[in-house]
Amino acid sequence: DTAVSQTPKYLVTQMGNDKSIKCEQNLGHDTMYWYKQDSKKFLKIMFSYNNKELIINETVPNRFSPKSPDKAHLNLHINSLELGDSAVYFCASSQDGGGPSGANVLTFGAGSRLTVL
């Protein structure tokens, strides 16, 4: 039973198109994240939602819009795709959002590889 599932796994599209990636977790976690992994394998946080509320919004172009309909889902919509958006996008979840009490054990999905032509 997949804990964090992302769809689609592969996405090939043309510049200028709009696309979405969906993520669902069945772990009962309160916090969900989107990370971007570039061609050099660097993992960078994009967004974080805690119980449907946005808590982290890093310096990401506003063409990227996350949406959390409920705490088990966090989708990523990308408008006007550019070549530089090509990457692997990872969804993750954790029991809470970190802080002095700790936790922050992230469970990652398998990734969605986006290729913009």
Next chain:
Amino acid sequence: GENVEQHPSTLSVQEGDSAVIKCTYSDSASNYFPWYKQELGKGPQLIIDIRSNVGEKKDQRIAVTLNKTAKHFSLHITETQPEDSAVYFCAATGEAGTALIFGKGTTLSVSS
């Protein structure tokens, strides 16, 4: 904000040898330091973590050490096996509401 540096970027060892990956962090408030292993075509998976109130933690062939004064932590893998070949990431976090900040990864190759 937090910045995590990881070295080396690539590491090649013979099966049975030990491998050590080192990370430094900048934010003295950070208190949680996990290590993730990413196999080809998969998402990163937690292999071991350590909190700031502990100096060392071991789980079978893997161990992590933390030096809070020097703000660095290391992953040690003993008796390496070919299946240990993967990309390893260190990470750090501390402040409430912050996400894990990852190092740039180390590609470990274990040859038999």
